[in-house]
Amino acid sequence: MHRFLEATAGQFMTRTVKTVTRDTSMRELQRMFDEDGFNYYPVREGEDIVGVVSNFDFLKCFAFSPSRMVPAYDELLSRTVADIMTPEFIYVDPGTKLTRVLQLMVDHRMKSVPVLDANQRLAGIISREDIMRAVTESARV
Numbered sequence: 001m002h003r004f005l006e007a008t009a010g011q012f013m014t015r016t017v018k019t020v021t022r023d024t025s026m027r028e029l030q031r032m033f034d035e036d037g038f039n040y041y042p043v044r045e046g047e048d049i050v051g052v053v054s055n056f057d058f059l060k061c062f063a064f065s066p067s068r069m070v071p072a073y074d075e076l077l078s079r080t081v082a083d084i085m086t087p088e089f090i091y092v093d094p095g096t097k098l099t100r101v102l103q104l105m106v107d108h109r110m111k112s113v114p115v116l117d118a119n120q121r122l123a124g125i126i127s128r129e130d131i132m133r134a135v136t137e138s139a140r141v
Contacts, residue, residue: 004138010094013124
């Protein structure tokens, strides 16, 4: 287990990350969630990550409220990621210890965390599955 205590986000992150832009439609986002099986996408503007969007952000749009008892499905799907994304988000750098990443995930109920390099550029993403893989690999003799 000592190996897990020393492991970093950079060692276990997924380096190839799909992103979306602010102008990605909800319809396209839904298709991506369905096809990719991801629960989270960083939102890219040029080389910068300007937010994140999760399947929870997507689903919140369809929740009933006193002012909207029946969501207008087609109208909602024509909205864009800019309308639902989370612009302030938690991220880590490649050197962040996995123990810290895990604590952030638990404290904030996150399934994935973007990994940004020293220039604030997307280096990867670390998910719960990546953490589980690290625990498993660290437990092997």
